Amino acid sequence: MASNFAYESKKLGVMYFAVAVALLGAQILFGLVAGIQFVYPSFLFEVLDFNVARMVHINALVVWLLYAMIGSVYYLLPDETGIDTVGIGLGKLGFYILTAAVTVVVLVYILIQTGPANHTTLWLIQEGREYIEAPRWADIGIVVVVLVFLSNVYLTAMKGERTGILTVLMADLLALAGLYLAGMFYTENISIDQYWWWWVIHLWVEATWEVFVAAIIGWALIKTIGANRQIVEMWLWIEVAMLFGSGILGIGHHYFWIGTPEYWWEIGALFSALEPVPLVAMFVHVMYDWGKEAGIKKGAGEKPMMNNTPAFMWFVGSAFGNFIGAGVWGFFHTLPQMNIYTHGSQFTAAHGHLAFFGAFAMAMIAMFYMAVQGSSGKKDLKMTFNTKMGFILLCLGVVGMAVALTIAGYGQVMVERAQMGATWEGYFVSQYSHWFKQAMGWRLAMGVVTLVGFLYIVYDLLTINKAKINTEQGE
Amino acid sequence: MSKKVSVWSDNRFWQRSAAWVTGFAAMLLIWLTFDTMGQIAMGTDEDLTQGVTKRVPGPTVINYKITYEMSDKRGHEVPVIGEKENFFGRDDYSDEEARALLNLGKLGVQAKNCMNCHTLLGNGAYYAPDLTKAWLDPMWDGYIARLGKDSKEEAIAEFLQNPSENPSHERMMPNLGITETEAKGIVAFLKHMSSIDTNGFPRNFGKIQGAIHGK
Numbered sequence A: 001m002a003s004n005f006a007y008e009s010k011k012l013g014v015m016y017f018a019v020a021v022a023l024l025g026a027q028i029l030f031g032l033v034a035g036i037q038f039v040y041p042s043f044l045f046e047v048l049d050f051n052v053a054r055m056v057h058i059n060a061l062v063v064w065l066l067y068a069m070i071g072s073v074y075y076l077l078p079d080e081t082g083i084d085t086v087g088i089g090l091g092k093l094g095f096y097i098l099t100a101a102v103t104v105v106v107l108v109y110i111l112i113q114t115g116p117a118n119h120t121t122l123w124l125i126q127e128g129r130e131y132i133e134a135p136r137w138a139d140i141g142i143v144v145v146v147l148v149f150l151s152n153v154y155l156t157a158m159k160g161e162r163t164g165i166l167t168v169l170m171a172d173l174l175a176l177a178g179l180y181l182a183g184m185f186y187t188e189n190i191s192i193d194q195y196w197w198w199w200v201i202h203l204w205v206e207a208t209w210e211v212f213v214a215a216i217i218g219w220a221l222i223k224t225i226g227a228n229r230q231i232v233e234m235w236l237w238i239e240v241a242m243l244f245g246s247g248i249l250g251i252g253h254h255y256f257w258i259g260t261p262e263y264w265w266e267i268g269a270l271f272s273a274l275e276p277v278p279l280v281a282m283f284v285h286v287m288y289d290w291g292k293e294a295g296i297k298k299g300a301g302e303k304p305m306m307n308n309t310p311a312f313m314w315f316v317g318s319a320f321g322n323f324i325g326a327g328v329w330g331f332f333h334t335l336p337q338m339n340i341y342t343h344g345s346q347f348t349a350a351h352g353h354l355a356f357f358g359a360f361a362m363a364m365i366a367m368f369y370m371a372v373q374g375s376s377g378k379k380d381l382k383m384t385f386n387t388k389m390g391f392i393l394l395c396l397g398v399v400g401m402a403v404a405l406t407i408a409g410y411g412q413v414m415v416e417r418a419q420m421g422a423t424w425e426g427y428f429v430s431q432y433s434h435w436f437k438q439a440m441g442w443r444l445a446m447g448v449v450t451l452v453g454f455l456y457i458v459y460d461l462l463t464i465n466k467a468k469i470n471t472e473q474g475e
Numbered sequence B: 001m002s003k004k005v006s007v008w009s010d011n012r013f014w015q016r017s018a019a020w021v022t023g024f025a026a027m028l029l030i031w032l033t034f035d036t037m038g039q040i041a042m043g044t045d046e047d048l049t050q051g052v053t054k055r056v057p058g059p060t061v062i063n064y065k066i067t068y069e070m071s072d073k074r075g076h077e078v079p080v081i082g083e084k085e086n087f088f089g090r091d092d093y094s095d096e097e098a099r100a101l102l103n104l105g106k107l108g109v110q111a112k113n114c115m116n117c118h119t120l121l122g123n124g125a126y127y128a129p130d131l132t133k134a135w136l137d138p139m140w141d142g143y144i145a146r147l148g149k150d151s152k153e154e155a156i157a158e159f160l161q162n163p164s165e166n167p168s169h170e171r172m173m174p175n176l177g178i179t180e181t182e183a184k185g186i187v188a189f190l191k192h193m194s195s196i197d198t199n200g201f202p203r204n205f206g207k208i209q210g211a212i213h214g215k
Helices: A008-039 A050-081 A088-111 A119-124 A136-159 A164-183 A190-225 A229-254 A263-274 A276-299 A309-332 A336-342 A346-376 A385-419 A424-431 A434-466 B011-040 B045-049 B059-063 B095-111 B139-146 B152-161 B180-194
Strands: B064-071 B076-084
Touching: A008 A050, A008 A088, A008 A346, A008 A434, A050 A088, A050 A136, A050 A164, A050 A190, A050 A346, A088 A136, A119 A136, A119 B095, A136 A164, A164 A190, A164 A229, A164 B011, A190 A229, A190 A276, A190 A309, A190 A346, A190 B011, A229 A263, A229 A276, A229 B011, A263 A276, A263 A309, A263 A336, A263 B011, A276 A309, A309 A346, A309 A385, A336 A385, A346 A385, A346 A434, A385 A424, A385 A434, A424 A434, B045 B059, B059 B064, B059 B095, B059 B180, B064 B180, B095 B180, B139 B152, B152 B180
Parallel strands: none
Antiparallel strands: B064 B076
16 A cells, blocks of 8 residues: 555554454454354364354454554544654554554464463453453553553644544543453452443443544544534534433443342433434434535535545445444343343344444444545545445445344244243254244355455455546546 | 634533533442442352342352242342252352352353353353353253253253263354363352342243243
């Protein structure tokens, strides 16, 4: 990738993006292994079992999104502050340390997998806590690298200009990093374990990560369609109020059944029912700004600004996907009356796939296209056939998986939970029902579609700058 | 700065609102966390001998029989701690002994990565049955006979050590190298987990034989 960047910070951002794309590939491949095992249980049995495939699948997800998020901040920092990032050398060192650590962690997951029941296993191999399985040594490494990243952001913002978007990001990243500490201890009490575990998982994805993408989308609206900064930042503050106002106490929907008191039923139901509201608002805001900016330009007899159609398509997709995946699919099963039957079923998996993709993956893929445009120095980047194929196939694949899992979840809930009473036998009667098996077949097929879409996107990211449509226009 | 037209389009107003709303929600969460921590702290051996109900009973609950029964008052099932019951041939585990077993089991559940196939308290992966009330699962009755054991705990421990030789279905549990000592700890962990008050989750556990597979 030719580099025309005036700022070192943007180059570092692209380095993070490159690893993020590779990890997204790993996520899809290990997801396929797990998907195959649902249909053919003997596949890689006692070689690479479901728990290992699934651990790599979800860890790759978390880590590629974090890479893309850190990369996004390094990428947009010079635009917002007007200066290059202060401790760029330290930032690059942090990148190499983090990448080496991630490589070692993944190799240990795959090659060593599990260990004896002692603290050494938790320190060196994995911690056996979904999403944050990373062993304790890696936890500490992550904290150090994140501290370097945070200090870079703060020092740069203090030296250069501090915009509203940057103020939101600074507060948000501090909370995001601090929350990780809640997942770094051991207790023999499973209820206390899961209580704090949700502080990391929930307060990341349904609070701080949501605010993060809201800020990123705000920045992108200014960059791609020339939206008015004052209005974008006003909306961003409203978003922050609504996202944190609903998301922080929305954590209650994870506290219905883990031993915690009944009052979480009401708190979790009320606040998580409000969680879709800011997601609707985010989508409305994007569409509103788009129409408004175009209208103003047209009224003045000018051509509306739109300098990166692939990125903008993914940003709009994300605003909508966030609402559908996180908002609608989340609301499906968030009330305790429903959740007592759906908790821990394929419904959760359906929501997880659609929400992570819509809310975060789509926005981060959009950022990849922003970086591709930046690296070429082009004023205008237009989508190609491959861009469209990548978008269509990836969306089709993930939505298809989510629909299949929803149907599987419906069958599971009706048979295992409502009819059979959630026993070992009840579980397997539901898993072997025709509807469930059929849905799992479709999920696997849609997983393959997702992989093909991903390959189109990788190819497109590498070649879009050289495509005819983007070279004819001149520089 | 631009001329202020209305407070509703003033960025400072929305920035302050965001800070207040976030601060208020965070303070409420922290306050509720203190209350919840008190309620889900593990009970003591004394609580059990005196019949004091705790949401998360002490480790010596492994000395007692546990059932899961409908509570008319609460409208859902709750774990009920009954009379003394043997666990690996004893019903007199001291607080230290029971805690050490439970601790070993919890470490084992994490070290063997159970949560990326099973769910615990409904959280985890969906490739294998939920373990919340696994101790109470009627399937173990068959395994006691099948494995030629005298008790449920021994049957579970044997299964955990050789799961893929004793599968229940085509989708099997892999051999994870669980030792005899670790298996005993994990069984203690499972028995303790079944005594946690989960507000009625899972509902109807083991009560209904499905109509389509009616037996």
